[in-house]
Every structure is written in structure tokens, then in C-alpha cells.
Amino acid sequence: MEDKCRVLMRALDTLDDVFYVYDADGRLAYWNTRLNELFDKTDEELDGMTPTEFFVAEDRPDVEAALADIFERGWTIVEARAETTEGPVTFELSGQLLTDEDGTVLGFSGTGRDVTERMEREWHLERQNDRLTEFADLLAHDLRTPLAVASGHLELAAEASPSEHVESAKEGLERLEAIIDDIRTATREGTLATDEETVDVAAVARAAWNHVETGGAVLEPPPPILIDADEKRLLRLFENVFANAVKHGPADGERVTVRVEATPEGFAIEDDGRGIDPEDREWVFDPGASRADDGTGFGLYIVRAIAEAHGWGVSVTDGTGGGARVEFDLDADTTGQ
Structure with missing residues (x-):
């Protein structure tokens, strides 16, 4: 058991993040060597320190509030600044309550990440x-x-x-x-920032269809799809996708049919028009991109902006009827875009 603990501590010492364990009184009990390096303190100096001692005075109230959250609800995440050996650092601090089998509070553990x-x-x-x-x-x-x-x-x-x-x-x-x-x-x-609430995609789609000059185009009755979204922004998103589908309808002049459906990732809007060439799909969301003489080139760019404001991913692929299919991934990680 002693060997396993030694291996565990060695592993924690390889982390770039700070790892810490505080006891039930909020005193530092265990930590990895990253904490020693960043604050140029010995083990003796670190032992028993309180969380607020590491951070600038302006951020200490936030750290104290986060500590209260840990003991009240069991966890917390807070950002706080500190002067370190590597200069000023903003840390994202996590905390998770530690209890034994009978519920007795032992303290809390967490990590400090340089953000x-x-x-x-x-x-x-x-x-x-x-x-x-x-x-x-x-x-x-x-x-x-x-x-x-x-x-x-x-x-x-x-x-x-x-x-x-x-x-x-x-x-x-x-x-x-x-x-x-x-x-x-x-x-x-x-x-x-978006003001999100639970909305029915079908209701928003029907409203958007009535706002667009659709000519002879047809919207198939959409199924109920409940998502968390800003309804006004979502309305604009649908208006722009619908307008794009109608504008780029079938080349032979036949009426375009548009449908909305739920997907495992979120929802999709599909038409049976001319579609979008694979080589064009990389830039259709760029500002100023338009294949129509009377297009502004901002319609799908705005669609992407609204999607990313919600944290969604958006992509274009082939529709089942030969047209274009715009898919929205509600669980996509767009932070790196």
C-alpha cells in the first residue's frame, strides 16, 4: 500500500496543474511539487496554509465564497489570480468535497489550472x-x-x-x-450572450417560414424538438437557412421542399434543391460568400455566428433528396474555433 501511495504522489508531481487536498478545517494537507515550484515555498511553509493566502487580495472574497460552496453543495469552480515564480497567473480552481463512508466531512481536493x-x-x-x-x-x-x-x-x-x-x-x-x-x-x-430557455424547434421553424418569401416552396410539418436556445436568435437562424434553401432551389424551376428533423446530435434542416458542391462547403459559412447574384453573402455566416453563440457546431452535407443538409450539433466543443 505504501508503494502504491508513493507511485501515486510521483504521478501527481508530473502534472502541470497544481493538485491539492485540504482538511476539514480548510488547511492544506497534501499537494504536488508544482505548488512548491510556483510559490517558491518548502513543504514546511505550505503545510497548513489556507486557500486565500495564495491569491491577490482582490480575488480572496471569491475564493472564500467558493470554499463555502464546497461545504454547502459539494463542489465548486472559481477563477483567481496569484503572483507566482512565473509571473502573474490566473488559475481555474476546482474543489470536490471528501467524505468517509458515514458522511463525515474529511476535507476537499481539487486542481489549479493556469488559464x-x-x-x-x-x-x-x-x-x-x-x-x-x-x-x-x-x-x-x-x-x-x-x-x-x-x-x-x-x-x-x-x-x-x-x-x-x-x-x-x-x-x-x-x-x-x-x-x-x-x-x-x-x-x-x-x-x-444568448438568453436561453426551452423552446420547440418546430414552432420556431413554422414562424420563420412565415417570415421568408418562399414562393412555391413547401415546408414539411416539422416534428416537436425541444432544445435550450435563445428563441429570437433561433428564429433568425431558421429564416436565413430557409431563405438560402429557397434561393438555391432546383435548377429546373420545380418547387423546393424543406424539412426539419431531429438528429442524435441536435437537429438538421434539409432541402431537395441543387445542393452545395463538396468543394464549396468549406467556405459557404464565410462572410461575403454567395453564389447568387442578388445575395449579400452573409446569410449562412450569420447562421454560423448564431450557432457558435449557443456553443453549437454547424456543418453542410448532402441532403437525402439531393439538396443541401445543414446539421447542428448541440454538444459540439466550439471553444477552439
Whole structure:
């Protein structure tokens, strides 16, 4: 038994994370050598220390609250900063209550993981998204004034002398308006936090279908599919996928049929239109990507942004009827994207 314990401690000493065990009084009882290295303390100095002693004063209240969580509900996760031999480090700290067979509290164990780089990446990404959103708002504001003036003059020109050229110019300005709206949406949908609740995908799909110019297209009655999602965002997602399916309908002019179905991973939206070529599937979610002359190129990009805001994965494959199939994986890990 003694040999097994020695092997276990040697194994813990190989970890990059800090491992610790505190007793029922909240005093440090066991740890791996990573803790010695990071805080330049001997075993004698570490023995009996309290958790808050390792962290900067501003974060100690959060650590104390996390300790209370451990003894009240049995576990916790908290982030706290510390000055270490490797410089300032942000730790993600876990804690799990330890009890014996009769329920007596023995203490708690956990790990401290260095998440400094991840926090910095998230901070820079948040600032980048803020700047992008601000730029999109300014761009929309600055463009809409001359667009409104141009539209007014075109209306007068159309009244004075109707022509195909005037109508074409009006359509071009309307497309610019659509592009501006989609750019603003694209910069917001993936960055704003979602307000999730249990929603029925079928109800959202039916509502979205009524918001899209579907022409002769048909939506098969979708089955009930309950998921946790932001209903407004999900509505926009369905509107964009439906609009894309209708726009890229069958090449022979036949009406397109769209259906929604549950999958083991989440749900899928499928049509029997022309589909998407395999070599195009890598970029169809990129901003500005469009195969249609009157497309803005932001429809599927917004779909991906909304999906990733929920933590979902999204991909395109072949539909069973020869068209396109957009699949949503609700359990995908999108943190590395």
C-alpha cells in the first residue's frame, strides 16, 4: 500500500496543474511539487496554509465564497489570480468535497489550472468584437444617409420618367440596404450572450417560414424538438437557412421542399434543391460568400455566428433528396474555433 501511495504522489508531481487536498478545517494537507515550484515555498511553509493566502487580495472574497460552496453543495469552480515564480497567473480552481463512508466531512481536493493565456485571448477577442461592432454601426450610419438621398432622387426620377434603368438602380440600392443590415447582424449575433430557455424547434421553424418569401416552396410539418436556445436568435437562424434553401432551389424551376428533423446530435434542416458542391462547403459559412447574384453573402455566416453563440457546431452535407443538409450539433466543443 505504501508503494502504491508513493507511485501515486510521483504521478501527481508530473502534472502541470497544481493538485491539492485540504482538511476539514480548510488547511492544506497534501499537494504536488508544482505548488512548491510556483510559490517558491518548502513543504514546511505550505503545510497548513489556507486557500486565500495564495491569491491577490482582490480575488480572496471569491475564493472564500467558493470554499463555502464546497461545504454547502459539494463542489465548486472559481477563477483567481496569484503572483507566482512565473509571473502573474490566473488559475481555474476546482474543489470536490471528501467524505468517509458515514458522511463525515474529511476535507476537499481539487486542481489549479493556469488559464492566463486563455483569459488574455478572450479579452483580446472581446475587444476585437467590440471594435468590429462599433465599426459596423458607424458604417451603417454613414452609408444610410447618402442611400436615403439617392433613393429619394430615384423616386422622383421614376415619377418623371419611368424606365428599366431606374428600376435597376432602385434594386441595387435595396441590395445595399440588405448588405448593411446583414453586416450589422453578423457583427452582433456571435458576440452577444444568448438568453436561453426551452423552446420547440418546430414552432420556431413554422414562424420563420412565415417570415421568408418562399414562393412555391413547401415546408414539411416539422416534428416537436425541444432544445435550450435563445428563441429570437433561433428564429433568425431558421429564416436565413430557409431563405438560402429557397434561393438555391432546383435548377429546373420545380418547387423546393424543406424539412426539419431531429438528429442524435441536435437537429438538421434539409432541402431537395441543387445542393452545395463538396468543394464549396468549406467556405459557404464565410462572410461575403454567395453564389447568387442578388445575395449579400452573409446569410449562412450569420447562421454560423448564431450557432457558435449557443456553443453549437454547424456543418453542410448532402441532403437525402439531393439538396443541401445543414446539421447542428448541440454538444459540439466550439471553444477552439
